[in-house]
Amino acid sequence: MYPENLEFGAFLSPMHPLGEDPTLQFQRDLEFIELLDRLGYAEFWIGEHHSMGWNTIGVPELLVAAAAERTRRIRLATGVMTLPYHHPFMVASRAVHLDHLTRGRFVLGVGAGGIPTDARMLGREMSELRAMFRDSLEAVVELINGEERVTRKTPWFTLQDAKLQLAPYRRSGLEIAAASVASPNSMKLSGRYGISTVSFGAPRPGHPRPDMKRQWAFAEEAAAEHGTTVDRRNWRITLPVYVAETREQALADVREGYDRWAYGYWGDVRGLDVDIPGVKRSQALEAAVDAGSAIVGSVEDVVAGIERLREEVGGFGTLLVYAQDWADWERTRRSYDLLARYVAPHFTGSTRRLYESVQWYKDNRDLFPQLIP
Incomplete structure (x- = not known):
């Protein structure tokens, strides 16, 4: 059985089209x-990128x-x-400091990286990133939520009797979440270490959405193998x-903004086939919506789309709106307002008792004398 209530947040990659002043953008x-x-969203995620123009945030910890x-x-x-x-x-040290500065509101989301120009500038080979991610994740988990000193030597980093001076803000520890795009690698690592997961449900334009139900199975299988547990409530999509x-x-x-994102960034800048x-x-936008790669529509359409996603994957804990500049700022604000006011209550249960109150009165009107106007 999947989690009864669903939380909502936003994931800012970021993906800002060229042309806007970056200072004002931040x-x-x-x-x-x-x-x-103010609208009551549960989470906000901020990405790390260093190249390709559209991705302007290189140090997400500072914005956090x-x-x-x-x-x-x-x-x-x-x-x-x-x-x-x-x-x-240094990852672990910064994370624990942010955990204290936010009084336990910080989540350390981590990943292997996927932009080739970022890797090239830092002297990394794309083929090496997954193995490097695995080595680092194990050390980060131990440094943040472990008690023992860590000694480890790899081809690219060394730890010798390492232990943070600060413990996490909460006794339960600091939440760590591994990001997964399509491969089983991160999901298996999440299961191995019993940490949270965030899955990218938005594929590259022109490509099918990954099988996220199977992705979750990878996490569960790895958890069973290593004697840990994973919880769907800690799975973000x-x-x-x-x-x-x-x-x-x-x-x-959103039509113009979607076209700019799909054909301008992914097609022109990245040079990928998005047809x-x-x-x-x-009609590419409609095709993406029909395929479930985006949910665009009225309140009723969006509620139905989220319900389909929950049924498809077997349930998850938080839907992170993949923030895009597909519409202008005022319309974008309106979208998030509508989502919080009218879509989220279907999944958070915030209006359930109000409806129950109305229904009870309607079912029991004969108990009350009708007032004569």
Whole structure:
């Protein structure tokens, strides 16, 4: 049985089209986090990238620290910190400091990295990243939530009698989540170490969404093999979501931005094939929505799309809206407002007792004398 209630958050890769002043862009990203905090979203994730123009945040920990001072309750996460680019001791040290600065609101999201220009600039081979991620993750988990000193030597880092001076803010430890795109690697590592997971449900344009139900099975199988446990409540899935008053309005709002993202970034900048066989470019957005690679529509459409996703994967704990600049800022704000006010209650249960109250009265009206106007 999957978790009864679903939480909502946002995942900022970031993916900002070229042209906007980056200083003002960072300011708006922080305002975005403040907005979601006020609207009651549970989490906000901030990515790490160093090249290709659209991905402007290279040090997500700094934005987490800035956002922590502007927000009250929303959990803040690196989405994700690329472990092969950092010494594991420094990753662990920064994470625990953020855990204290946020009073336990920090989640350390980690991954192997996937942008080839980032790897090249740092002297990493793409073929090495998964093995480096595995080596670093084991050390990071031990340094943050373990008690013993860590000694380990690999081809790219050394730890000798290493132990952090600070323990995590909570006795239960600091939550660590491994990111998974399509391969079973990260899911198996999550199961091995009993940590959380975040799965990217938004595939590259023109490609099918990965089988996330099978991905979760990899985590469960690894957990059983290594004597640990994994919990669906700690499984996040990212997916583009956009809500408007009608399906037609929603598609009209994001069509230009989707085309810019799919054909401008993935097609032109990355040089990848994003065409869908038999589908015209003008209908690519509808094809993505029909395939479940994005959820775009009215409140009712979005509720139905999320329900389908839950049924498909067998349940998960948090839906992270994969934040894209597909619509202008005012319409984007409206989408997140509609999602929080009218979509989320179907999954959080926040309005359940209100409906029960109305229904009870309707079922028992004969108990009350009708007032004569």
